[in-house]
Amino acid sequence: MDMSFTPEQIAFRQEVREWIQSAMPKDLRAKADVDGNFDNAEVMQWHKVLAKKGWVAPHWPEQFGGPGWDATKRFIFSEEIELSGAPALSPFGLAMVGPLIMQFGSDWQKERFLPKILAGEEVWCQGYSEPNAGSDLASLATSATQDGDHYILNGQKTWTTYAQYADWIFVLARTNPDVKKQAGISFFLVDMKSDGVTAKPFLTTGNTPAFCETWFENVRVPAKQLVGEPNMGWTYAKALLGHERTLVAAVGISTRAILRIKRIAAETSEAGRSLLDHPGFRAKIARLEMKLESLRMANYRALASAQLGHAPGPEASILKLRGTEIQQECFDLMMEVMGENSLAWFNEPGVIPPRQQWVASTFNYVRAASIYAGSNEIQKNIIAKLILGLPTK
Amino acid sequence: MNFDLTEDQQLLVKTVQKFCKTESPVERVRKMRDVERGWTPETWAKIGELGWLMVAFPEDAGGLGGSMVDAGLILEQLGKSLVPEPYIASVALGGMAIAKAGSPEQIEQFLAPMLAGETSLALAYSESGARFNPHCIATKAEKTADGYSITGDKTFVLNGHAADRLVVAARTSGEVGDEKGIGLFIVDPAASGVTVQRVTCMDSQNVANIRFEGAKVSGGQVLGEPDGAGPLLDYLVDCGAAATCAEGAGAMQAALAMTREYLVEREQFGTKIGTFQALQHRCVDMFVETELAKGTALMAMIKLDDPDPNERRRAVSAAKWQLAKGGGYVGRQATQLHGGIGVTDEHDIGLYFKRLHILGTLFGDEEYHVRRYMNLPGFVSNVA
Numbered sequence: 001m002d003m004s005f006t007p008e009q010i011a012f013r014q015e016v017r018e019w020i021q022s023a024m025p026k027d028l029r030a031k032a033d034v035d036g037n038f039d040n041a042e043v044m045q046w047h048k049v050l051a052k053k054g055w056v057a058p059h060w061p062e063q064f065g066g067p068g069w070d071a072t073k074r075f076i077f078s079e080e081i082e083l084s085g086a087p088a089l090s091p092f093g094l095a096m097v098g099p100l101i102m103q104f105g106s107d108w109q110k111e112r113f114l115p116k117i118l119a120g121e122e123v124w125c126q127g128y129s130e131p132n133a134g135s136d137l138a139s140l141a142t143s144a145t146q147d148g149d150h151y152i153l154n155g156q157k158t159w160t161t162y163a164q165y166a167d168w169i170f171v172l173a174r175t176n177p178d179v180k181k182q183a184g185i186s187f188f189l190v191d192m193k194s195d196g197v198t199a200k201p202f203l204t205t206g207n208t209p210a211f212c213e214t215w216f217e218n219v220r221v222p223a224k225q226l227v228g229e230p231n232m233g234w235t236y237a238k239a240l241l242g243h244e245r246t247l248v249a250a251v252g253i254s255t256r257a258i259l260r261i262k263r264i265a266a267e268t269s270e271a272g273r274s275l276l277d278h279p280g281f282r283a284k285i286a287r288l289e290m291k292l293e294s295l296r297m298a299n300y301r302a303l304a305s306a307q308l309g310h311a312p313g314p315e316a317s318i319l320k321l322r323g324t325e326i327q328q329e330c331f332d333l334m335m336e337v338m339g340e341n342s343l344a345w346f347n348e349p350g351v352i353p354p355r356q357q358w359v360a361s362t363f364n365y366v367r368a369a370s371i372y373a374g375s376n377e378i379q380k381n382i383i384a385k386l387i388l389g390l391p392t393k
Numbered sequence: 394m395n396f397d398l399t400e401d402q403q404l405l406v407k408t409v410q411k412f413c414k415t416e417s418p419v420e421r422v423r424k425m426r427d428v429e430r431g432w433t434p435e436t437w438a439k440i441g442e443l444g445w446l447m448v449a450f451p452e453d454a455g456g457l458g459g460s461m462v463d464a465g466l467i468l469e470q471l472g473k474s475l476v477p478e479p480y481i482a483s484v485a486l487g488g489m490a491i492a493k494a495g496s497p498e499q500i501e502q503f504l505a506p507m508l509a510g511e512t513s514l515a516l517a518y519s520e521s522g523a524r525f526n527p528h529c530i531a532t533k534a535e536k537t538a539d540g541y542s543i544t545g546d547k548t549f550v551l552n553g554h555a556a557d558r559l560v561v562a563a564r565t566s567g568e569v570g571d572e573k574g575i576g577l578f579i580v581d582p583a584a585s586g587v588t589v590q591r592v593t594c595m596d597s598q599n600v601a602n603i604r605f606e607g608a609k610v611s612g613g614q615v616l617g618e619p620d621g622a623g624p625l626l627d628y629l630v631d632c633g634a635a636a637t638c639a640e641g642a643g644a645m646q647a648a649l650a651m652t653r654e655y656l657v658e659r660e661q662f663g664t665k666i667g668t669f670q671a672l673q674h675r676c677v678d679m680f681v682e683t684e685l686a687k688g689t690a691l692m693a694m695i696k697l698d699d700p701d702p703n704e705r706r707r708a709v710s711a712a713k714w715q716l717a718k719g720g721g722y723v724g725r726q727a728t729q730l731h732g733g734i735g736v737t738d739e740h741d742i743g744l745y746f747k748r749l750h751i752l753g754t755l756f757g758d759e760e761y762h763v764r765r766y767m768n769l770p771g772f773v774s775n776v777a
């Protein structure tokens with residue numbers, strides 16, 4: 001057994017760290033330093049910096065413009081990115097539809113879409129969930145009927161993250177209503193500028209415009225924008241879920257969050273003493289950090305297994321489950337450390353310290369982490385069924 | 394023992410419920426978020442007309458001779474629909490300060506109009522770095538020829554942005570942290586030397602940071618002994634804490650009811666999600682926390698006027714702990730069980746999540762009350 005990184009991997013980590021420091025534009029740097037929130041324009045600005053360096057899609061094969069890193073290098077890279085406080089890139093193009101097109105798409109689709117995803121010239125969003133198809137995604141009702149060399153799309157999607165900024169949306173729609181639910185779904189690439197597409201943004205509990213309701217009203221989609229075979233959309237979407245399983249734990253994000261808790265504790269005092277020096281609060285932070293260390297190790301085990309080429313197993317559910325719990329606990333503790341400052345909500349600068357400005361918003365929004373990407377209840381169902389082999393009704 | 398409500402109390406609860414339904418259902422909070430004040434003088438006046446601002450005060454202070462237990466019954470109902478009017482700040486804090494320590498003239502001038510719903514009050518005590526300890530007061534009140542001059546900064550003063558009068562805690566002698574040497578002063582926020590900065594909060598119930606720069610108060614504005622208000626201040630903050638417990642118990646009940654309703658309505662996988670046992674048990678845990686919080690809120694109110702202040706502190710801290718822990722749990726699980734809709738601003742459940750965090754934090758969070766509790770005399774004295 002070996003728990004260490006190789007000298008080459010350690011040098012790579014150093015290189016990444018230094019590059020991020022030098023490459024991040026000043027205004028983004030200033031925000032990252034106080035853990036500010038980034039808007040869509042800033043996210044895309046950072047996307048383009050990474051694209052120029054050739055590092056925007058670490059997990060893409062070299063033939064499509066990826067850097068050709070192995071699983072460990074990809075992990076190190078994402079950890080360093082998360083640790084830096086840099087804007088988190090939109091996953092919909094880079095991590096979702098891009099790899100799906102590579103695996104199942106036509107040559108035309110690869111040429112048409114992949115370069116623009118890479119360059120950040122086209123932004124994507126994900127049209128899966130519907131008002132009545134959330135955890136039970138397979139019962140989605142959006143329909144696509146063939147009309148010559150087009151499909152006509154009708155239906156409503158919801159929770160479509162950042163659809164208001166997106167150029168394209170990938171959509172799961174029903175092409176055959178007469179078979180088992182999962183067997184009649186196809187995967188479409190739809191231009192958001194098509195006639196009949198409307199996206200209406202609404203606010204999250206964190207007061208950010210993070211998602212939309214998206215309607216399709218007789219939207220004509222060229223048949224060449226159906227990915228792979230008709231009625232195979234469910235299989236493709238499921239295949240995607242196994243991708244980059246070591247990243248779902250968000251260990252880097254939580255490591256950064258714990259640093260943020262310590263920094264806030266250091267700038268918060270009780271009767272003249274910093275909370276960081278207070279044994280009670282220190283112990284609370286320590287508990288959370290130890291919890292994160294266990295997760296980090298679980299993540300390393302999954303990583304080593306991926307590096308050896310083993311097929312992804314259901315252990316990804318553990319990472320998602322514990323990873324999101326820790327993310328939420330980080331913000332619970334951050335709010336606690338802030339004390340009365342945690343009551344404040346979007347005031348002008350100066351009312352509370354800059355590093356605390358966004359905490360309350362994220363404290364609200366981070367509740368979503370255990371809801372999206374397969375809710376934690378669904379993850380537990382998967383573990384119960386697939387790992388523990390418990391009987392089902 | 395008997396925890397049954399009297400007929401009068403039952404009637405009171407019914408009337409408040411009806412009022413909330415017609416005058417201030419939860420949707421109203423959304424509108425109030427966009428209003429600077431966060432509440433309306435019209436609704437406040439109606440609450441005054443109904444006599445609800447009087448229930449907690451003795452008759453010689455212009456009240457109805459009830460107690461904070463009755464105020465708690467009202468608050469519990471207000472909490473169910475998150476009524477934003479400044480009941481806690483005006484009744485449990487500012488009003489109670491004047492009722493307990495005010496002269497007949499002060500009661501007539503400053504308390505009576507509040508009881509009628511014509512004015513609102515606030516207690517300005519908390520300071521940066523005090524971390525909920527009411528005696529960590531650095532704001533100074535210096536003697537002048539005909540009164541005092543107040544200098545210092547107060548933070549997160551509940552209703553401080555809207556109150557007609559502030560009851561300000563300031564130090565006339567001693568060191569930060571001393572119980573002795575604290576005075577309470579009735580201050581007009583419009584007076585010179587007072588700067589009020591509104592701070593918006595997660596819910597609509599805003600607060601203020603208030604700076605005093607040599608603000609002058611006359612002898613007639615001193616509440617009680619100018620250096621002996623420490624114990625009263627401690628009592629007032631406990632009143633505030635007990636009040637948050639009552640309001641919180643109401644908010645928890647409403648969040649639970651909404652979640653239960655959702656589990657009964659929402660279908661996934663061809664069935665009501667309420668049929669999933671994992672969710673049933675979660676909902677049951679929410680119910681248990683809520684029932685416990687209802688009880689401890691009552692306990693806090695009953696013990697507020699216990700002759701032994703440590704009995705009061707024990708009860709209030711235990712109740713506040715239950716609210717912070719149990720209310721936090723209910724808020725989080727209510728969101729989780731609603732799925733994606735639970736993290737949209739449009740849905741009401743998020744308003745409860747926010748308010749429960751605020752109620753859990755005001756007047757001492759969980760950590761503060763655990764520490765206070767474990768340091769009370771009696772906690773270890775029965776060990777040997």
Ligand SMILES: Cc1cc2nc3c(=O)[nH]c(=O)nc-3n(C[C@H](O)[C@H](O)[C@H](O)COP(=O)(O)OP(=O)(O)OC[C@H]3O[C@@H](n4cnc5c(N)ncnc54)[C@H](O)[C@@H]3O)c2cc1C
Pocket residue numbers: 125126127128129130131133134135136158159160161162210211368371372373374375376377378381659661662666669671672729730731732733734736
């Ligand atoms: C912030 C955010 C961003 C999102 N972005 C996107 C996006 O870009 N594109 C997109 O398509 N979707 C997106 N989603 C949707 C997300 O995938 C769904 O919210 C998720 O699938 C849950 O569905 P639901 O919200 O309908 O909840 P429901 O499925 O109705 O679940 C309600 C509750 O029931 C529980 N539950 C459901 N089934 C079971 C079961 N069998 N056993 C036990 N418990 C169960 C759930 O865990 C949850 O607690 C986003 C969601 C959020 C919150």
